[in-house]
Amino acid sequence: MGYKIVFIGLLIALSSLVIGCGADTYSVGNDMGWTVPPGGDSAYRNWAAREDFELGDQIIFRWIGTHNVVQVTREGYDNCSATNYNMTLSPVHTSSPTTFTLNSTAPHYFICTVDSHCRLGQRVTVQIGSSAATPSLIKTGAFLSTILMASISLLI
Numbered sequence: 082m083g084y085k086i087v088f089i090g091l092l093i094a095l096s097s098l099v100i101g102c103g104a105d106t107y108s109v110g111n112d113m114g115w116t117v118p119p120g121g122d123s124a125y126r127n128w129a130a131r132e133d134f135e136l137g138d139q140i141i142f143r144w145i146g147t148h149n150v151v152q153v154t155r156e157g158y159d160n161c162s163a164t165n166y167n168m169t170l171s172p173v174h175t176s177s178p179t180t181f182t183l184n185s186t187a188p189h190y191f192i193c194t195v196d197s198h199c200r201l202g203q204r205v206t207v208q209i210g211s212s213a214a215t216p217s218l219i220k221t222g223a224f225l226s227t228i229l230m231a232s233i234s235l236l237i
């Protein structure tokens with residue numbers, strides 16, 4: 082009987098490990114960091130397009146020099162404005178690094194409000210639940226059910 086309890090314990094540990102692996106951390110712009118990108122905001126569009134963001138992931142803004150980061154609404158993003166309180170969804174963070182957790186499936190918009198940095202391209206949209214994120218969820222589910230099936234067949 083003892084081995085069954087150990088095995089079930091191992092199973093629970095393994096499952097929580099798999100679930101824990103779901104949350105990732107992303108550094109905005111990778112090596113470029115959070116800055117005025119040379120080619121306009123396409124630099125951040127391209128960065129975001131290459132990543133598979135999921136609920137619970139963390140994104141880190143790192144910068145050198147005078148910048149800040151504030152989460153804004155779509156309107157704030159489009160207008161490069163955080164002056165109206167209706168457009169801001171977070172305080173203006175002025176020290177690097179600043180981390181945000183992706184806690185809703187709605188698009189997340191971030192801008193820098195220093196001078197004309199946003200208009201020059203220092204803004205980014207982070208979109209969760211894109212089609213690219215689905216395969217990893219399916220993989221996790223398939224892996225978990227494989228473990229469960231294997232354990233059930235061993236216990237019987």
Ligand SMILES: [Cu+2]
Binds near residue numbers: 116194195198199
């Ligand atoms: Cu800036």
